Amino acid sequence: MTSPIDRRIYEHPIITFHRGRKIKFVFEGREVEAYEGESVAVALYAIGIDVFSWSRKLNRPRGPFCMIGKCSSCFMIVNNIPNTRTCILPVQEGLVVERQKGLATPPSKPLEEEVEEVELNPDVLIVGGGPSGLEAASILASNGLEVVVVDEHFKPGGQLLKQTHKFFGNVELFGGQRGFQIAELYIKKLAEYSNIKLLTQTSVYGVFRGGIVAAAGRNKHYIIKPRAVIAATGAQERLIEFPNNDLPGVMGAGGAQTIMNEFGVKPGEKALVVGSGNVGLIVAYQLVQAGVEVKAIVEIMKEIGGWFVHAAKVRRLGIPILTSHTIKYVEGNGRVEKAVVVEVDDKFNPISGTEREFNVDLVLLAVGLEPDTRFHAQAGAVMKYVPELGGLVPIRTRDLETTVSNLYVAGDSSGVEEATTAILEGRIAAYSIISKFTSGSRAQQALEEMEKTLKFLWEEYRSSPLLSRARRGKESVTVSREELLELRSKYPPPVSFG
Amino acid sequence: MDREKVTIICRCNDVTLEDILKAIESGIDDFELLRKKLKIGFGPCQGRGCLVIAARLFARKTGRNLGEIISNYTFRPPLVPIPVKYFTRGGEK
């Protein structure tokens, strides 16, 4: 059957969406159409399904939210299996999908679906295929090391995949290329190396006694014993509390970017963006590119959070940026229909009487990122809470080794910054490992490259006042090798690599 | 609209702002206890959405240090939920 609602984007100024062949599956008793390559959640959203599940206690409707398999909002019963994260489940011919209401029971008859166990012993395991991990992988591989890269998404690239804007920096560091184009360049580069094994749709889920790192892919179970690990696990979005903040139509900026820039589906018609950091400013611009009307950007601080040029881009399209404003509540029947914002005083308390109503069906939260350092913390690395870096990060040396031997941190998980610093950190970690795992001139050259990169990163790149806050944060968690060894013996980690 | 009742802190377990404020009012002065009592971070998202919001609220209400609260949380595998079927064969080594 055809649906009256079609949210797919057929024309976009920047991105060409390549849709796969048409596929049919069953949603609540009716046959629906999707394109191969779409996730079940995206396919349903594209035809106007806003509610994916109802919450367990309060029976509240939930719609697309994180879109990367991390929340529970898209839980559906697929082929009788409840708690299925449909936002990361690719559509397949003949799937039977039902919305989940609260708790459900799994089938008691085993289905024909076996998990294959795979053992891997690479020199270096890279957790996370974002800019940092991909840069590290290509350098390690070009120096002859065996590399395994694991990424949760169906395609590597991390946040690069969602970006339509051209990146800053210099040409050597992909400056001037659009985010998704940089991802493509890396993917091409990685394909040239036979000593890189790339595992997509695979989650590294833990470090175990004896230095075993375990990862789960689609019916594949990887048991990995690496000599070194670069955990470049990126960042996750922060959320905020306001009445009805769980209503379908309230999404993380990242979730909306996935829907519109990776899958080519409009996340809504009229949007309000909460937060004016770079993410908020960029997503507002991307919404306009996707044909969504952006009513306003609200920012609780007195100043715009992101870079001026990003602000200027949306501002000159007539999108107001309401500083000293916050979201008061949203309302709607099964989906956001209205958002109310309010001005705040110097102490961020709402000033009554200053409320403004917006008729929107989409409220995007872009209120900050926090490093995703679960892997490092679970591995036993000594961590520190650093507000300037967005949250909990591992203590590290300047070449980015943590208190767990041969466990490195790089990119946003080392403290939220931006893509170019992530690339540079991936490079530093890679050269540090090469200098340890090789010998002679190769090791010597790696050390030189590492020093060169460190110098550029700390003395040139991070000398920008725009990066000074993050720089301060990073300085506060960077220790000397002696200090690292001291911490290592004081807080012995349960595992070590190498 | 009862604002605190419809402000959701933990989506997985439907923990509301009201639940948290009431628990703090009842005398729970330890974040780990609050978390365990209300099952914040016990859902499928493993605390990705709720932990920091709840910690921030708790810190604000009790005057505790946010960094300390967050630093006390322990991370355990699996870092993402893994179906039992991955462990029903093999694993002998």
Add this chain to the structure above:
Amino acid sequence: MKVLIIGAGVSGLFIAYELLKRGVGEITIVDAKTPGSGASLRNVACFRSSFTSPEHVILMKESIKKWLEIRDSWGVGIHQNGYIWVARKNETIDVFKKLSQFHNSYGVPTRIIGKDELKEKEPYMNIDIVEGALYDPTAGKMNLMEVFTELYLRVKKMGAKIIPYTPIEKLVVSGGRVKSAISPRGQLDADVFIVAAAEGSKKILESIGVDVPIEPVPRHPIVTEAYSEIIKAGLVIDWDTPGSPHITQTSHGSIILARDVKDEPWIPLNSQRFDAIYKIVKPLSELYPALRYINITRYWMGYYDMTPDHHPIYGPVHPFENLYIAAGFSGHGLMMAPMTGVVIANWVVDGKPGIEVAENLTLERFKTGKLVKELAVIG
């Protein structure tokens, strides 16, 4: 009388609760970390009295009575929905019969149930691989977080002072009495000291030359996302599989799976074992095939503070006249906690435990060699 209780776990809190009920005034409870951060909130939260020693059976029977009183007066989730020991082998039924006779002789009404009744009680169980079961209708499970926070709040409201992040490093003795306890945050003086710090008790008492034979043995429970009811009994135990894998479902809907996986004592609690997940999950998913499609969210470790005879150490610590211990619960601290409170409070106030079998459980028994054996340690 100033009392310092070292350890704000469920035992320490129940001791405080009972002392406060007896009118003992100034009570301070310190914890190395936070209330309940040890084994109190790391266990499967079940209770039973179907043990193999008279000491355990008697204490646990009394404890269950207390738990049911607590359920009614506090209004917390405590469910007497039974334990099921599953036999995969026919000959195990004979073992169960003997156990049941023993239980029955102490008034614990366990009985053998056949496959039909088992199927009725546990509809998700794969009945084809079992022969029958031992059923204990008086056992059950509790909503641990609810029970613990309620206990914590009550003890606080009754006037106890609870101080977290205060690890006690040593005790200071003077004239045959303990004078104070020292922590990095300062010195705490009291008239009576009660050590209820599980394996931590060992180090604390070592500081005054007392040897406490407790070894923390790691346990490896696993918990899943929440589902509607799959496991109906309080606890189901796979008796014929080594390490007795066992399973329970919390009132929240998540399922806890565990098994006695042999491990070294004192291994740090952040040192998870990859093989443990397989060992726990495999036999239990044979028993409950639906488990294959549930998602594991957390695997953590906790200690059983084991004593050589798997019974707790209760009562006065000689030769110090104002020092008591309640530790070494060997995996049964939570279920026994209400009685731990009663026994220790009685000892402090009346000079005797008020329940005879408790006198068999003092620290003295390890010197005199009068150990009390318990075979059924699981859950």
Add this chain to the structure above:
Amino acid sequence: MKNMSRFEFRRKGYIEIEELKELGLIPPSERLVKGPVAILECPEEIPCNICIAFCPTKAIKMERIIDLPRIEWDKCTGCGMCVAVCPGLAAFVVDLSKPDADYVTLPYELLPPPRKGDRVILLNRRGERVGEGEVVRVWERNKTFIVTVKTPKGLGMEVRSIWIERK
């Protein structure tokens, strides 16, 4: 860097011509009336030097990657390459030399694609509609349209975006 707190652009999201002047980002008036010249509305020390890499006449200077771009106005031919490559979409070319109209070259990354001869709405830095203009030249580089619009005389320093109504 100078104390930026006296500047308002971080609060407003748009920059005033006076602020640009103070930061040395506006060509002197005698250069402005001479013919097309680039204006880089790039007031923050972003670590970026893409414009330099692509400027065919090497008119843009920067010592460190974080410096503000400096244009040697006489070397600048107003070719628009910086408009095409600037990641911040902060580069513009203005031509105030014609008597009857001003010309602004600006980057455009929205749909519908602009075509020569289109009548378009002219927007200033605040997104306000300040008039109508005509597209006189369009070229494209990596999905960015570089659009030259003819504006009413006097709007060359105001117009920084266009809006094309969808039919």
